Amino acid sequence: xxxxxxxxxxxxxxxxxxxxxxxxxxxxxxxxxxxxxxxxxxxxxxxxxxxxxxxxxxxxxxxxxxxxxxxxxxxxxxxxxxxxxxxxxxxxxxxxxxxxxxxxxxxxxxxxxxxxxxxxxxxxxxxxxxxxxxxxxxxxxxxxxxxxxxxxxxxxxxxxxxxxxxxxxxxxxxxxxxxxxxxxxxxxxxxxxxxxxxxxxxxxxxxxxxxxxxxxxxxxxxxxxxxxx
Numbered sequence: 060x061x062x063x064x065x066x067x068x069x070x071x072x073x074x075x076x077x078x079x080x081x082x083x084x085x086x087x088x089x090x091x092x093x094x095x096x097x098x099x100x101x102x103x104x105x106x107x108x109x110x111x112x113x114x115x116x117x118x119x120x121x122x123x124x125x126x127x128x129x130x131x132x133x134x135x136x137x138x139x140x141x142x143x144x145x146x147x148x149x150x151x152x153x154x155x156x157x158x159x160x161x162x163x164x165x166x167x168x169x170x171x172x173x174x175x176x177x178x179x180x181x182x183x184x185x186x187x188x189x190x191x192x193x194x195x196x197x198x199x200x201x202x203x204x205x206x207x208x209x210x211x212x213x214x215x216x217x218x219x220x221x222x223x224x225x226x227x228x229x230x231x232x233x234x235x236x237x238x239x240x241x242x243x244x245x246x247x248x249x250x251x252x253x254x255x256x257x258x259x260x261x262x263x264x265x266x267x268x269x270x271x272x273x274x275x276x277x278x279x280x281x282x283x284x285x286x287x288x
Contacts, residue, residue, distance in 0.1 A: 107135035237267035
């Protein structure tokens with residue numbers, strides 16, 4: 060009888076597309092090209108939905124995975140788990156194995172949205188981690204679930220206090236503060252005014268905010284005066 064994990068891997072390999080793999084490699088340059096099969100996201104999402112519970116349970120235990128698309132499939136399976144405790148524990152186990160921004164950012168458990176109080180202790184754990192995509196995922200969660208009406212100044216301080224030379228961490232920090240300026244202008248602006256961020260993240264925040272349609276022309280004109288030269 061064919062191993063269930065072999066079945067999943069063979070199904071992924073059967074759907075490979077060299078041209079699309081080349082495209083993926085360009086937007087995710089930090090992973091080994093040989094691990095990219097070139098399978099489109101909608102197909103992976105559908106596969107995650109159509110696997111049996113037993114197949115999913117076995118698959119998410121099979122880390123580390125060989126292929127990028129296996130990591131994507133893992134993220135999409137976790138995104139569909141409906142029980143919060145089961146989901147957050149599975150995410151916690153998977154985060155150290157994530158090696159790229161796409162898998163990190165596309166892991167969007169719907170159950171997190173309704174359990175933000177219970178999620179916070181995990182976010183505080185992940186943001187203090189030594190693994191870059193655990194840190195990035197924590198910041199994505201703070202941006203996704205804790206801006207707007209759920210915002211508290213302590214959350215912005217958590218992101219501002221992250222010290223890293225990792226491009227993908229600092230890029231998401233800038234993304235967080237640019238989004239924060241759109242949703243919580245009065246609370247986030249002082250962080251920019253007081254130059255609480257490193258120069259690169261500070262200026263990238265201003266750039267991304269000025270590219271946003273949610274920031275008014277007047278606000279954009281003011282932000283450019285805050286750029287660190």
